[in-house]
Amino acid sequence: MDIIHLLPDSVANQIAAGEVIQRPASCVKELVENSLDAGATTIQVLVREAGRTLVQVIDDGKGMSETDVRMAFERHATSKISNAADLFALTTMGFRGEALAAICAVAQVDVTTRRAEDEVGSFLEINGSEVIRQEICQAPVGTNIRVKNLFFNTPARRKYLKPNRTELRNILIEFYRMVLVNPQVAFTLVSDDEVLLDLPKGTHKQRIEQVFGKSQRNQFSAGLVELRTDTDIVSIRGFVGKPEYASKSPQQYFFVNNRFMRHPYFQKAVLAAYQGMLPPEHNPSYFIYFDIAPESIDVNIHPTKTEIKFADEQTIWQILHAAVRESLGKFHMAPSIDFDAPLTELDMPQAAIDPSRLKQPSMTFNPNYNPFEQSSSAASTPFSNTPSMPRKHQVAGWEKLYDEPELKEELTLPEDIHPLQIAGRYIAVAVPDGLMLVDQHRAHMTVLFAEIEQQIRSGHAVQQQLLFPETLELSADDMQLMRQLQDQLLDVGFELEQLSSTAYAINSVPALLGNSAPQRCLNDILVAVRETGISAKTEWSRQIALAMARDTAVAYGKILVEQDMSDLLKRLLALPVYTKTPDGKTVMTILSETELEKRFSL
Numbered sequence: 263m264d265i266i267h268l269l270p271d272s273v274a275n276q277i278a279a280g281e282v283i284q285r286p287a288s289c290v291k292e293l294v295e296n297s298l299d300a301g302a303t304t305i306q307v308l309v310r311e312a313g314r315t316l317v318q319v320i321d322d323g324k325g326m327s328e329t330d331v332r333m334a335f336e337r338h339a340t341s342k343i344s345n346a347a348d349l350f351a352l353t354t355m356g357f358r359g360e361a362l363a364a365i366c367a368v369a370q371v372d373v374t375t376r377r378a379e380d381e382v383g384s385f386l387e388i389n390g391s392e393v394i395r396q397e398i399c400q401a402p403v404g405t406n407i408r409v410k411n412l413f414f415n416t417p418a419r420r421k422y423l424k425p426n427r428t429e430l431r432n433i434l435i436e437f438y439r440m441v442l443v444n445p446q447v448a449f450t451l452v453s454d455d456e457v458l459l460d461l462p463k464g465t466h467k468q469r470i471e472q473v474f475g476k477s478q479r480n481q482f483s484a485g486l487v488e489l490r491t492d493t494d495i496v497s498i499r500g501f502v503g504k505p506e507y508a509s510k511s512p513q514q515y516f517f518v519n520n521r522f523m524r525h526p527y528f529q530k531a532v533l534a535a536y537q538g539m540l541p542p543e544h545n546p547s548y549f550i551y552f553d554i555a556p557e558s559i560d561v562n563i564h565p566t567k568t569e570i571k572f573a574d575e576q577t578i579w580q581i582l583h584a585a586v587r588e589s590l591g592k593f594h595m596a597p598s599i600d601f602d603a604p605l606t607e608l609d610m611p612q613a614a615i616d617p618s619r620l621k622q623p624s625m626t627f628n629p630n631y632n633p634f635e636q637s638s639s640a641a642s643t644p645f646s647n648t649p650s651m652p653r654k655h656q657v658a659g660w661e662k663l664y665d666e667p668e669l670k671e672e673l674t675l676p677e678d679i680h681p682l683q684i685a686g687r688y689i690a691v692a693v694p695d696g697l698m699l700v701d702q703h704r705a706h707m708t709v710l711f712a713e714i715e716q717q718i719r720s721g722h723a724v725q726q727q728l729l730f731p732e733t734l735e736l737s738a739d740d741m742q743l744m745r746q747l748q749d750q751l752l753d754v755g756f757e758l759e760q761l762s763s764t765a766y767a768i769n770s771v772p773a774l775l776g777n778s779a780p781q782r783c784l785n786d787i788l789v790a791v792r793e794t795g796i797s798a799k800t801e802w803s804r805q806i807a808l809a810m811a812r813d814t815a816v817a818y819g820k821i822l823v824e825q826d827m828s829d830l831l832k833r834l835l836a837l838p839v840y841t842k843t844p845d846g847k848t849v850m851t852i853l854s855e856t857e858l859e860k861r862f863s864l
């Protein structure tokens with residue numbers, strides 16, 4: 263007897279459903295994507311019990327004919343592609359024709375739909391892949407689909423679901439991924455009769471504000487700067503967070519060709535651009551939208567996978583990294599792009615408006631400005647006087663950006679440099695693709711800090727015995743603190759001896775202090791330690807090193823000879839991190855060739 267037989271469709275669909283529909287959130291995603299594919303401009307999503315008992319999606323898209331709605335629930339039934347070649351020119355979210363078949367295999371589904379050209383709509387009811395009834399009905403144009411009792415016939419899957427709270431969060435996560443890239447569509451999300459999100463149509467920036475603005479104390483988008491770059495390979499638009507708005511729970515989104523994607527490698531490119539700018543454990547938010555020829559990404563994306571493979575990932579890494587750096591740099595030079603202007607009520611209907619912001623002086627602000635449009639409206643942006651560079655230049659400029667560790671070799675200075683001192687404060691030196699400017703005091707402080715730390719770590723502080731011990735008079739509580747600090751001070755070379763209840767003798771000092779008065783340095787150390795908090799003992803060594811480095815670093819106004827400057831630069835560039843001081847201030851900046859060209863463009 264032959265034993266092989268084909269599985270009935272209903273069983274095959276149930277198995278496939280396991281892949282496509284894992285939880286209510288996947289159901290929301292598939293249905294909303296279908297609405298988007300149908301050209302809807304308004305999409306309402308209603309869920310009950312985090313989607314367990316109901317997921318309903320109502321759209322004003324193109325609807326389905328009586329036959330099509332029946333077909334739609336068959337496996338591999340799709341209106342979106344017809345042959346393999348179409349796969350390379352995808353413009354829709356769906357194309358596999360699997361989702362509805364999968365959903366109706368594991369739920370009780372009904373759908374009401376009408377096309378604009380039909381006088382009546384149709385109603386279809388399916389229960390675990392089995393058609394219960396289909397009839398004509400009155401209906402508005404569009405589609406209204408209800409998915410009830412998900413996994414009613416697959417108890418194992420049902421049991422696998424997480425608590426409602428978690429499933430609802432999963433729904434929100436999927437929802438954000440879709441709404442952030444479709445600001446031209448109005449969305450609402452209602453959960454158990456509570457309106458969770460009500461998002462009118464708007465720009466990308468407004469959508470970000472609608473979604474995240476309310477939960478933040480300040481306007482969320484005020485912490486973002488615009489990003490845009492166009493090359494032959496890819497065009498990148500979006501917003502990146504200002505470093506000082508970095509948080510422990512940042513919002514990080516990549517989209518490619520209107521589809522959300524995860525991309526750990528590109529994420530590194532973004533984060534690398536912030537190197538040295540972020541407090542520990544803080545990360546920036548970003549919303550970055552890639553546009554790329556469909557043939558250079560892997561289109562055959564699994565419905566539940568969000569990783570996407572690009573043909574030329576290394577080049578895009580560089581382009582992205584440079585674009586982020588450029589945006590951050592631009593913002594430092596010209597912080598007043600339109601995000602800093604108060605948004606009008608009209609511009610941002612959903613966000614809570616903080617009245618104190620409205621009183622702030624404002625820049626000229628165009629509420630219709632859409633950074634994603636390249637056309638005429640972009641001409642009114644504050645950057646309109648920066649002519650767009652020829653593409654070649656944009657691509658060339660970024661290759662030599664500096665403080666990404668992988669590219670670090672490029673910053674090794676030539677043997678023979680001729681630095682110039684400017685305003686008693688900056689050191690300027692020509693580097694292969696631009697002009698490097700270094701803050702002399704901060705550079706020296708960074709170098710000294712590294713040396714002191716090294717000494718502390720190795721336990722070999724270079725000490726200098728004083729022939730005539732100095733006296734340090736202290737208040738009672740400073741005496742107390744000094745007593746606690748004594749060991750750590752010894753680690754860096756200060757040898758103190760208590761003389762009385764109000765004074766210490768300073769017998770030895772760190773050699774690096776030279777002839778400068780040790781009292782001042784010790785007082786600064788006390789202040790720094792106090793500011794850090796008496797309880798943060800582990801931080802004390804660092805604060806001591808910082809205060810020492812700050813006190814002994816070359817002051818502003820001190821004239822430096824060429825040799826001093828080149829030595830300083832070489833020591834600085836030998837450090838693993840040299841673009842920021844240990845307390846996060848900018849040590850150096852590079853005026854790139856591109857920026858120089860811009861200055862000479864008129």
Ligand code: ADP
Pocket residue numbers: 292296297299300321323324325326334335339340341342355356357358359360361362363404405
């Ligand atoms: P896919 O989206 O991959 O084509 P689906 O199973 O999700 O597969 O949908 C099958 C088909 O049903 C779609 O190709 C589309 O023609 C139709 N369809 C589904 N949802 C809608 C909707 N909301 N409005 C109009 N047509 C829809």
Ligand code: MG
Pocket residue numbers: 292295296355356357361362
């Ligand atoms: Mg689909």
